[in-house]
Amino acid sequence: MLTEAQERTLAAVVDRVVPPDETWPDSGWPGGVEAGVLDYLREQFRRDLADLVPHYRRFLDALDAEAAPATFADLAPEAQDALLRRVEQGDVRATGGWGNDLAFAPQFFRRVVEHVAEGFYTSPAGRRMVRFEAEEAAGVTA
Amino acid sequence: MTTKPRYDAVIVGAGAGGGIVAGVLAEAGKRVLLLERGRPLSFPEVGRDHLRNQRLSQYGNNAGPDGPDHPRVFVSRANGRARVVLPHEGGYSNNAACVGGGTLVYGGQAWRFHPLDFKMASTYGVPAGSSLADWPITYDDLAPYYERAEHEIGVAGDASRMAHLPPYARDYPMPPVTPDTASSRTFGRGAAALGWRTLPVPLTVNSVPYQGRPACLHCQHCVGFACPVDAKNGSQNTLIPRALVTGRCDLVTGAMAERIERDTSGRVVGVTYWNERDERITVGAEVVVAAGGAVETARLLLNSGIGNPDQVGRNLQGHCYSGAHGLFEHEVVDGQGPGVSIATCDFNHGNEGVIGGGLLADEFIPLPIVVWKWHTPPDLPRWGAEAKAWMRDNYRRLMRIQGPVQDIPNPECRVTLDPDVRDRWGIPVARLSGGTHDETVRTAAFLHGKAVEWLKASGAVRVFGGPPGHSLSAGQHQAGTCRMGDDPATSVTDRHCRVHGHDNLYIGDGSVHVTNGGFNPVLTIMALAFRTGEHIAKSW
Numbered sequence: 001m002l003t004e005a006q007e008r009t010l011a012a013v014v015d016r017v018v019p020p021d022e023t024w025p026d027s028g029w030p031g032g033v034e035a036g037v038l039d040y041l042r043e044q045f046r047r048d049l050a051d052l053v054p055h056y057r058r059f060l061d062a063l064d065a066e067a068a069p070a071t072f073a074d075l076a077p078e079a080q081d082a083l084l085r086r087v088e089q090g091d092v093r094a095t096g097g098w099g100n101d102l103a104f105a106p107q108f109f110r111r112v113v114e115h116v117a118e119g120f121y122t123s124p125a126g127r128r129m130v131r132f133e134a135e136e137a138a139g140v141t142a
Numbered sequence: 143m144t145t146k147p148r149y150d151a152v153i154v155g156a157g158a159g160g161g162i163v164a165g166v167l168a169e170a171g172k173r174v175l176l177l178e179r180g181r182p183l184s185f186p187e188v189g190r191d192h193l194r195n196q197r198l199s200q201y202g203n204n205a206g207p208d209g210p211d212h213p214r215v216f217v218s219r220a221n222g223r224a225r226v227v228l229p230h231e232g233g234y235s236n237n238a239a240c241v242g243g244g245t246l247v248y249g250g251q252a253w254r255f256h257p258l259d260f261k262m263a264s265t266y267g268v269p270a271g272s273s274l275a276d277w278p279i280t281y282d283d284l285a286p287y288y289e290r291a292e293h294e295i296g297v298a299g300d301a302s303r304m305a306h307l308p309p310y311a312r313d314y315p316m317p318p319v320t321p322d323t324a325s326s327r328t329f330g331r332g333a334a335a336l337g338w339r340t341l342p343v344p345l346t347v348n349s350v351p352y353q354g355r356p357a358c359l360h361c362q363h364c365v366g367f368a369c370p371v372d373a374k375n376g377s378q379n380t381l382i383p384r385a386l387v388t389g390r391c392d393l394v395t396g397a398m399a400e401r402i403e404r405d406t407s408g409r410v411v412g413v414t415y416w417n418e419r420d421e422r423i424t425v426g427a428e429v430v431v432a433a434g435g436a437v438e439t440a441r442l443l444l445n446s447g448i449g450n451p452d453q454v455g456r457n458l459q460g461h462c463y464s465g466a467h468g469l470f471e472h473e474v475v476d477g478q479g480p481g482v483s484i485a486t487c488d489f490n491h492g493n494e495g496v497i498g499g500g501l502l503a504d505e506f507i508p509l510p511i512v513v514w515k516w517h518t519p520p521d522l523p524r525w526g527a528e529a530k531a532w533m534r535d536n537y538r539r540l541m542r543i544q545g546p547v548q549d550i551p552n553p554e555c556r557v558t559l560d561p562d563v564r565d566r567w568g569i570p571v572a573r574l575s576g577g578t579h580d581e582t583v584r585t586a587a588f589l590h591g592k593a594v595e596w597l598k599a600s601g602a603v604r605v606f607g608g609p610p611g612h613s614l615s616a617g618q619h620q621a622g623t624c625r626m627g628d629d630p631a632t633s634v635t636d637r638h639c640r641v642h643g644h645d646n647l648y649i650g651d652g653s654v655h656v657t658n659g660g661f662n663p664v665l666t667i668m669a670l671a672f673r674t675g676e677h678i679a680k681s682w
């Protein structure tokens with residue numbers, strides 16, 4: 001569905017949208033990738049987000065073009081955050097992979113962020129992190 | 143068309159109202175056919191998908207109806223544009239479609255309306271542009287049936303704390319579900335400081351074993367989901383099984399009613415529906431009861447050409463919710479489900495300068511993704527370490543105080559038939575249009591202020607979230623589209639919920655509400671259904 005390069009970029013985005021705690025894995029909570037968000041997204045690409053897959057491809061390619069000569073995934077986390085902040089603000093280069101529609105960058109990033117959050121806050125790690133289930137409750141699960 | 147009566151009564155819709163009417167009639171010796179377009183759903187079938195449920199229908203729902211088969215058309219108030227919507231999408235105003243209807247997955251807040259809720263027009267006058275009216279019946283007329291619903295469905299509460307109502311003849315059959323939560327302690331202190339009265343929220347949940355089913359386990363998936371131990375009471379585990387056990391009630395599921403049939407003299411003689419195998423069947427009955435919920439009942443009547451065509455479908459109302467979020471230094475969510483535990487009814491009436499009001503209460507245990515989508519402060523970044531840390535640190539320190547604002551009925555809020563769009567069976571679908579009346583928005587702003595006051599007095603260190611604006615409120619609390627009244631020109635049914643001009647056609651759901659109170663509506667729907675069932679049993 002996505003190329004290997006796009007998968008790599010997506011994984012890097014997921015871990016900046018929900019980053020691992022600085023103390024992880026000694027303590028704290030994992031980031032989106034380890035919490036299973038990529039699997040969540042892969043399933044959604046076949047299901048409710050199927051129509052958005054071409055947009056995801058375009059977004060991920062453009063992100064890599066924006067990061068050139070490196071790839072997004074190869075940047076340091078701080079540089080990744082800085083790039084994503086520019087994307088969020090629509091401060092991207094027309095010469096990058098975005099094409100003429102520069103508004104696509106911030107608009108689609110907002111949607112990506114929500115999809116990643118959906119994956120994380122419905123995952124076992126996300127639910128445990130906020131302490132959704134009461135420790136003392138019977139813990140009936142479906 | 144001539145049809146031989148095969149049943150004493152055919153009931154369309156096995157939800158809150160229809161299920162109860164079925165039980166009352168079958169136990170009174172009637173032969174009943176109960177038609178439900180949805181299916182019986184078990185706990186595993188409903189599941190616990192946090193993104194596809196009746197609380198957050200991000201990509202689908204868990205209690206029906208099935209998406210593409212049941213489209214509606216929603217007309218935006220802002221730009222007048224009409225668009226086709228599916229059940230999980232905004233604008234659809236879904237409740238549920240399954241055996242039990244909304245009661246399989248509801249939150250189960252079981253409120254009696256206030257006596258003045260039945261007398262809104264004579265209490266406040268009729269604001270311009272509204273169709274505010276008194277009910278043809280009073281609180282006293284309904285009180286015995288509220289009591290019946292509380293005992294036969296099963297409500298947990300404390301009648302001695304319902305100080306806003308006339309004294310109860312009988313206490314609730316069960317004590318409150320969670321009398322002591324981190325939230326109820328917090329907001330109890332705040333209310334005491336303000337001099338406000340509070341009460342434990344009455345719930346259709348077993349706080350102790352009741353009617354052969356166990357007590358609540360206090361899980362975190364109450365509202366929007368089915369109960370793992372069947373401790374949440376609805377029509378699906380009370381009156382519908384009681385109907386079936388008589389041997390006189392046939393429950394047919396996967397049955398989509400298309401129209402109510404009449405003979406050449408205009409008399410109602412039965413119902414035509416599509417069964418699971420897509421066969422079109424007409425079944426005869428002495429009496430027909432429409433109980434498909436306020437949107438679908440109006441659609442059914444309109445598709446049948448029955449009822450005052452200028453009244454059926456008007457005055458669609460639900461509740462716009464008003465409230466605010468508060469962040470606390472201590473934990474206010476302790477994880478004890480269902481969660482909602484404390485309310486005040488001090489602001490349902492008697493509020494200076496506004497019409498009506500509403501209750502205010504704390505919230506059900508929220509899904510983490512619901513907090514992320516609906517309850518985060520406006521200045522929180524949507525991604526990165528700060529957003530994650532906020533969720534980690536604040537999920538249990540955040541509480542929303544909110545309540546259903548008494549909707550001022552607006553005749554322009556309306557269900558009509560869409561001229562073009564058809565459902566899977568070729569039946570014209572409901573088209574929803576209109577917006578909130580200005581007075582409702584004013585009352586909502588007032589209640590928002592009270593929520594802020596309560597949060598601050600209870601120790602909130604930060605309060606956020608504004609009052610709601612104009613939007614069509616129907617949704618899960620939908621009501622009003624076939625209002626009862628004595629005048630056939632301005633109402634659809636008489637005081638017995640019988641459609642004017644048709645002595646054997648009744649409405650058994652929230653459609654008959656003249657106004658929808660400043661309370662969640664289901665106990666009133668249930669009380670009316672007991673009353674209507676009893677009236678039909680006596681009259682036929």
Ligand SMILES: Cc1cc2nc3c(=O)[nH]c(=O)nc-3n(C[C@H](O)[C@H](O)[C@H](O)COP(=O)(O)OP(=O)(O)OC[C@H]3O[C@@H](n4cnc5c(N)ncnc54)[C@H](O)[C@@H]3O)c2cc1C
Nearest residue numbers: 155157159179239243244249250251399434651652662664
């Ligand atoms: C998540 C959630 C939480 C809620 N929480 C509360 C709460 O705390 N307190 C409260 O008071 N209320 C609550 N409600 C609302 C409550 O469930 C409704 O008020 C109530 O169920 C409405 O009853 P009704 O009989 O009018 O319709 P419903 O219960 O909706 O029943 C109508 C039934 O008719 C069927 N039907 C419709 N058309 C047809 C047709 N043409 N042919 C065959 N069948 C048809 C539908 O499939 C449905 O099952 C909640 C609802 C939901 C979904």
Ligand code: SF4
Nearest residue numbers: 358359361364369479
């Ligand atoms: S909170 Fe109680 S009644 Fe509600 S679903 Fe959980 S166990 Fe059932």
